[in-house]
Amino acid sequence: MSHQSNMVSGHGAEEVYDQKQKVNAAVAEADVGPPSSSSPPAAVPDIDISCFVFPEKASEKDREKVICQVLAACTDFGFMNVVGHGVPQPIIGGLLAALSEFFKSPVEQKDTCMSSSQHLTNRGYIHYKVESVNAFFDRHGPRDLRESFSFGPADHQNGRPYGTNTYPDFIPNFRPCIDAYYAEMERLEKVMLEIFTLALARASRQPLGPGYLQQQIQPNRGLMKAGWYPACEEPSAEDVHLGAHSDWGPFTILLTTAPGLEVCVKSEEGVAQWRSVPVIPGAFTINVADQLACWSNDRFVSCVHRVAHIASNQPRISVPYFSTQILPLDFVETADKKVVCICAPGERPKYEPLSVRGYLKRNWEMYSPKGGG
Numbered sequence: 001m002s003h004q005s006n007m008v009s010g011h012g013a014e015e016v017y018d019q020k021q022k023v024n025a026a027v028a029e030a031d032v033g034p035p036s037s038s039s040p041p042a043a044v045p046d047i048d049i050s051c052f053v054f055p056e057k058a059s060e061k062d063r064e065k066v067i068c069q070v071l072a073a074c075t076d077f078g079f080m081n082v083v084g085h086g087v088p089q090p091i092i093g094g095l096l097a098a099l100s101e102f103f104k105s106p107v108e109q110k111d112t113c114m115s116s117s118q119h120l121t122n123r124g125y126i127h128y129k130v131e132s133v134n135a136f137f138d139r140h141g142p143r144d145l146r147e148s149f150s151f152g153p154a155d156h157q158n159g160r161p162y163g164t165n166t167y168p169d170f171i172p173n174f175r176p177c178i179d180a181y182y183a184e185m186e187r188l189e190k191v192m193l194e195i196f197t198l199a200l201a202r203a204s205r206q207p208l209g210p211g212y213l214q215q216q217i218q219p220n221r222g223l224m225k226a227g228w229y230p231a232c233e234e235p236s237a238e239d240v241h242l243g244a245h246s247d248w249g250p251f252t253i254l255l256t257t258a259p260g261l262e263v264c265v266k267s268e269e270g271v272a273q274w275r276s277v278p279v280i281p282g283a284f285t286i287n288v289a290d291q292l293a294c295w296s297n298d299r300f301v302s303c304v305h306r307v308a309h310i311a312s313n314q315p316r317i318s319v320p321y322f323s324t325q326i327l328p329l330d331f332v333e334t335a336d337k338k339v340v341c342i343c344a345p346g347e348r349p350k351y352e353p354l355s356v357r358g359y360l361k362r363n364w365e366m367y368s369p370k371g372g373g
């Protein structure tokens with residue numbers, strides 16, 4: 001087939017990457033297992049990527065070590081706590097302060113920033129209990145117990161339009177806090193794309209250049225979705241704040257202020273179960289998502305995760321940055337790139353080549369009618 005490179009054997013037996021089936025199978029197994037409170041936290045590795053962030057100070061040996069650590073995390077369950085990322089603490093602090101002020105504002109004020117649908121994704125404010133991950137996956141269970149406020153890039157890039165953000169006019173200095181943090185996420189995203197590419201090249205024994213994944217995702221940009229989980233002092237065992245899912249992009253960079261995130265991982269006996277993700281001050285939790293798992297021919301794991309009720313008298317803020325979730329508004333179908341599974345020599349691709357746009361569109365079409373209202 002013309003879109004396939006010599007990295008794949010192209011026998012035509014590949015399947016469509018089916019997120020719903022994968023997630024619901026894992027959840028069915030984990031939900032009958034022991035509660036996460038009776039298990040130790042998940043073994044999420046701490047990885048210092050400073051040698052990629054500040055390459056002038058690094059040796060080849062340092063870089064090799066990071067590639068091996070990231071590869072091990074990706075092939076285990078796809079989560080890592082990343083430090084040495086170079087995002088200045090005042091930018092993180094400024095973001096959290098701005099978001100906190102926004103979410104604590106009266107609802108009539110927040111309503112002025114309501115979401116408007118924009119090209120495969122939503123920006124702006126969404127009320128508490130409006131979205132429903134459980135409904136997306138055809139499961140019973142509550143709507144999402146969070147409010148959210150989403151942002152994309154502040155500016156056009158290379159003259160292309162990506163839509164516009166809404167910023168509240170009732171909070172002074174809000175916009176610079178958001179835009180500065182978003183710019184840092186785009187910088188970190190590039191660094192991680194390089195590390196993931198090198199890890200993938202090593203695992204598949206394919207000669208991918210360091211810019212390989214960056215080229216595949218062009219010209220798409222990231223979606224930053226700030227979530228606000230109100231304080232909840234009496235959690236219920238069966239409800240979760242955010243239902244089990246995997247993320248759609250190649251990967252996600254998460255900033256969070258408190259525990260609650262749980263991953264569905266295999267125990268030593270091979271049984272899926274829920275485990276909490278430790279919160280490391282100053283670190284970002286980075287996880288592999290569906291597209292990277294598919295492109296890696298399932299070598300990398302897009303781990304199912306959820307947000308559990310944790311008793312607390314404080315609200316929880318979490319800000320995922322979903323790589324590659326906003327497409328340019330002038331995107332034309334003919335420019336759609338299909339990304340092939342990267343296979344080791346002699347290995348067969350499991351999935352059909354996947355385009356970023358195609359995957360997002362298919363998921364939205366499958367889920368949207370049930371998810372929103």
Ligand SMILES: O=C(O)CCC(=O)C(=O)O
Pocket residue numbers: 225227242247254256260261305306307318319320
């Ligand atoms: O709030 C969190 O910690 C995670 C949120 C999440 O998984 C998501 O929005 O996809």
Ligand SMILES: [Fe+2]
Pocket residue numbers: 245246247305
């Ligand atoms: Fe997620």
